[in-house]
Amino acid sequence: MAVTSENTSAVRTPQPPAGRQIQSWQEAEHNAAAWMRHWGYEDAQARPGGSDGGVDVRSRRALGQVKYQAAAVGRPELQRLFGARGRAMDKDLLFFTGSGYAATAVEYAAENGIALFVYGLDGSMTAVNALARRIAAAAPPPPATPAPPHPAAPAQVPASALVVAPVRKSRPGKGRIVLGVVLTAVALFIPGGDSFDPRPNRVLVTLLMLVVPAILIVSGIRETSRRRYWPTGLGLLLVDLPVAWLTNARLWHGDTTEIAVPATLTALSLTAATLLIRRNTRGTATPSGEPTP
Numbered sequence: 001m002a003v004t005s006e007n008t009s010a011v012r013t014p015q016p017p018a019g020r021q022i023q024s025w026q027e028a029e030h031n032a033a034a035w036m037r038h039w040g041y042e043d044a045q046a047r048p049g050g051s052d053g054g055v056d057v058r059s060r061r062a063l064g065q066v067k068y069q070a071a072a073v074g075r076p077e078l079q080r081l082f083g084a085r086g087r088a089m090d091k092d093l094l095f096f097t098g099s100g101y102a103a104t105a106v107e108y109a110a111e112n113g114i115a116l117f118v119y120g121l122d123g124s125m126t127a128v129n130a131l132a133r134r135i136a137a138a139a140p141p142p143p144a145t146p147a148p149p150h151p152a153a154p155a156q157v158p159a160s161a162l163v164v165a166p167v168r169k170s171r172p173g174k175g176r177i178v179l180g181v182v183l184t185a186v187a188l189f190i191p192g193g194d195s196f197d198p199r200p201n202r203v204l205v206t207l208l209m210l211v212v213p214a215i216l217i218v219s220g221i222r223e224t225s226r227r228r229y230w231p232t233g234l235g236l237l238l239v240d241l242p243v244a245w246l247t248n249a250r251l252w253h254g255d256t257t258e259i260a261v262p263a264t265l266t267a268l269s270l271t272a273a274t275l276l277i278r279r280n281t282r283g284t285a286t287p288s289g290e291p292t293p
Contacts, residue, residue: 020123025068032066032096033057035125039135055084062092073097075104082112176220183213197249205247212240235276242266
């Protein structure tokens, strides 16, 4: 979610919050609320101990969740904050932790407009993703102070604040393209093998087996989001297998017992493919509007 002029036009505290020792989850929540007020959410208040439903700091224009834990924050914690917003889509979402974020959490935050911050045990705050940096940059700079007579030693940055956000750089749709290339090779070589008797002919069988890899490669090239796709990809693979079996005349010679094997495998593959594709189609969006992993 972009930070608009409405989010930053309120009167703010000119100075950053005073340092404080974070030794409990209650202090972590009050520290997050103080920083939110500094960034322009002037009515931000922490409510430790209440039934927050995934929200620890509330403001008229923002919701914040604070974690006081050693483990890296994963995607489920961010999903709870996203779901707690409900239909109030105008509210900004801010997440605070004293540890770090898993790659899946950073990716989910980028897709759903959640600002990620890491706080130090001295109360300092570090922006992790681009949205968090925009929110922090919108705060007014502190008043200029006179230069010291002698060069001062550089300030020591707390180790807990030095967090490098893991960035997932793989191209969306890459897995689909790789699978499509593999199935293309299969379609070009398998129909001509000694154990394959293509019916009606090799050219038509090859074209039929190239349909699924063509779909995978084209959709992989056009894909721009990182939504879950592997169930559909696996389903399309299971569709391609029956095509190879049905067009191989050698599998359909013999008595009923011998024919039952390829027929059963064909039915099972098509059933599994249908279930996987339907599951992926239904799972791309939940009732709360958040994509599934």
